[in-house]
Amino acid sequence: MxxxxxxxxxxxxxxxxxxxxxxxxxxxxxxxxxxxxxxxxxxxxxxxxxxxxLPAVTVQPRLGPCVGQVGKFVCIGLNYRHHADETGAAYPEEPILFMKATSAIIGPNDDVLLPPGSTKSDWEVELGVVIGRLAKRVSEADALSHIAGYCVVNDLSEREYQLERGGTWDKGKGCDTFGPIGPWLVTTDDVPDPQALGLWLDVDGVRRQTGHTGDMIFSVAQIVSYVSRFMSLQPGDIISTGTPHGVALGMTPPPYLRPGQVMHLGIDGLGEQRQTCRADI
Structure with missing residues (x-):
């Protein structure tokens, strides 16, 4: 569904x-x-x-975030081999966890607001995992049974805030509008293998990211099991599972986002997003 x-x-x-x-x-x-x-x-x-x-909706409505009242927005860093390579980072021995503020969540086609003074805002297409039943210290073999479905996530990142301002990554990840999710929550019966999905992202019509979930260092099952050791995962919680190579941070010079630019991104079978960048005044 x-x-x-x-x-x-x-x-x-x-x-x-x-x-x-x-x-x-x-x-x-x-x-x-x-x-x-x-x-x-x-x-x-x-x-x-x-x-x-069921009643048909005959107008073309705005699409909102595909899940409401999200309790936790957990993210995994450096989880694609080629993305770690482009940033010069070693492959992590365990998943890198950080949290994204739930106030960052917007609809898949809503405008993205670049923070005042931001010069290093970046894109990241990611596979989102939506939890459907309580997961607390679950095994890897049982992990997928706790998932309700999957969605597209754009894990936007302000790299100066993330990497140059001290502390954890969270301050560069949780800016308002930096978490578009959707357009759909696709239930697990329609996604037989989460490690067999292509991902892509364009900026102003130029392909920037092309990846495949088979390039993940840690699989979806490993991630759900691992995160559930440190916190219980509740229905509606979202895990964003990392991004493939092709982010601005890995380019020379980095073509960071500017007001007026348009991001268009998608994942096989999970739909597409399109956001226009605006200055947050």
């Missing part, structure tokens, strides 16, 4: 994209796509519906 949220910011309604690409309203079935409705039982009930019996 392709589940989504649509409507004005803060007033999103739940929806489903059927096999023909028609948006169907789910408001009569669930109040929203949130931790309370991402349980296996609720998803099974939604799978049993006949999409043609």
């Amino acid at each position: 392709k589940l989504l949220r649509y409507g004005p910011a803060g007033q999103e309604r739940p929806g489903l994209l059927d096999a023909s690409g028609t948006l169907r309203d789910l408001s009569a079935m669930i109040p929203d796509l949130t931790p309370a409705t991402l349980t296996p039982a609720t998803l099974d009930r939604l799978r049993a519906l006949s999409p043609q019996d």
Whole structure:
């Protein structure tokens, strides 16, 4: 299933994209796509519906973040071999964890606001993992059963804040609008192998990133198991699993984002995003 949220910011309604690409309203079935409705039982009930019996949305609405009321936004750093190579970093022996502020979350096509004075804002297309049931010290073999689905994430990063201002990476990762998610939450039955997905990102029509989740140093199952050792993962939590090579930071000179530029990105089977960069005044 392709589940989504649509409507004005803060007033999103739940929806489903059927096999023909028609948006169907789910408001009569669930109040929203949130931790309370991402349980296996609720998803099974939604799978049993006949999409043609649901109301069609005939206008082209704004798409909101594909999950609401996210509790934790956990990210993995340097998790693609070619990305570690381009930054000159050694491959990590264990996953690098950091947190992204949930206030960074926006819809997949909302404007990205570059912070005042920012000169080193960067893009990062990533596979997002959405937790569907409690994961606490789970085994790698059992980890995938705790996932509700997957989505596209743009893990935007202000590199000066991240790398030159001391402390952890979080201050360069959590800026408002630096976490577009969606357009859809694609349930696990439609993603048989999360390590078999292509990723890409363009800036102003120029291909900057082309990658494959098979290049991950740590697989999705390893990541979920590992993170669950240090914190319980709750339904609705998102893990962003790292980015492939092709970020501005790895180029000479780095073509960091500027107001007016457009990012277009996607993952096989998970949909596409498009954001215009604006100055946050």
